[in-house]
Amino acid sequence: MHKLPDFSAVIFDMDGLVLDTETTYVAAWQQAAGAMGYEFPEAFCLSMSGLHSEVVEQRLMAFCGADFDLKTFARLSTDYWHHYVNTHGINTKKGFRQLLDLIAGQGIPYCLATNSPMLNAYQCLESAGIRDVFSTIVTRDHVRQGKPSPEIFLKAAALLNVPISRCLVVEDSHAGIEAASRAGAFSVLIPSILPVDPHTRELCDVMMNDLAQLADVINGLIPVAAPIGPQENS
Incomplete structure (x- = not known):
């Protein structure tokens, strides 16, 4: 049985996780x-x-x-x-607003950490109407190596002033999950592509359907087991 650990910050990926890019x-x-x-x-x-x-x-x-x-x-x-x-336009993914309102209401710091270049990331956020949601954004321009290197997440944790071991990293791709694992963060996989690669499933700490489900878990409305989440069509 896996469950969410106590955490002090949330790090979001952008493409396929926050935004349907x-x-x-x-x-x-x-x-x-x-x-x-x-x-x-x-x-x-x-x-x-x-x-x-x-x-x-x-x-x-x-x-x-x-x-x-x-x-x-x-x-x-x-x-x-x-x-x-x-x-x-660009849509936000299911549950994003719900999860954001929850962690913001609890005073939990959060940021965006994306492999996209800075200009592209800002354009995407602007097109989705959430440019001002993230006060801290780490992009490919801010690090020497992108994901699956852990550098983006380590920098994000440093900017939040929270140890990476206390960060919840939410990702949709194998590269992101690998980066989170290498950084030493607890990773939540919310896949944007099905079926899920078995290696990705094994590497993540928990897997869920969407951000709304993660919000319900954090809020204590439902328990979490590993792995839970997407029903995959064979």
């Missing part, structure tokens, strides 16, 4: 790829969830070949992404 990235990547004569299956796009830009570029080159024009793809996908977001 994966939908926007997949749409932009597929449009950009199509314009360049390539076809990106949704599964390939989702496989890059949570990875920092250097690894994404490596995956693109491996998938498309050594002559793939990364600069053109970056320009096109950025243009398509802005168009998509300006048209459709």
Whole structure:
């Protein structure tokens, strides 16, 4: 039986955890790829969830070949992404407001720690209408190595002035869970992609359906066992 430990701070991932950005990235990547004569299956796009830009570029080159024009793809996908977001906006994930109100009401400090570059992170938060929600934000620009390196979470804990061992890290991707584990934080996996990789499931401390369920656990409304959470279709 696993249960949530006593914790003093919460560190949120952004893409796929607080914000439903994966939908926007997949749409932009597929449009950009199509314009360049390539076809990106949704599964390939989702496989890059949570990875920092250097690894994404490596995956693109491996998938498309050594002559793939990364600069053109970056320009096109950025243009398509802005168009998509300006048209459709970005939604917050289920339970985010509920969880935020709960921990803020209890005076628990929290922050955002994302592999996204700072400018992109701020744009996403602005598009979702929550730019002012996080007073502390750690992005890929603030560290030497992105997730799965633990550096982002260690820096976030230092900025919150809370030992990482007292932080609850909430993540949706394997890279994030690995980073949290390496940092020494207690990790909560709320997967944005199903089925969940068995290695990710094994590495996380607990797994839940969504942020609303985490809020109910913290509030003492429901118990937590490991793993609990998503019903996966085979």
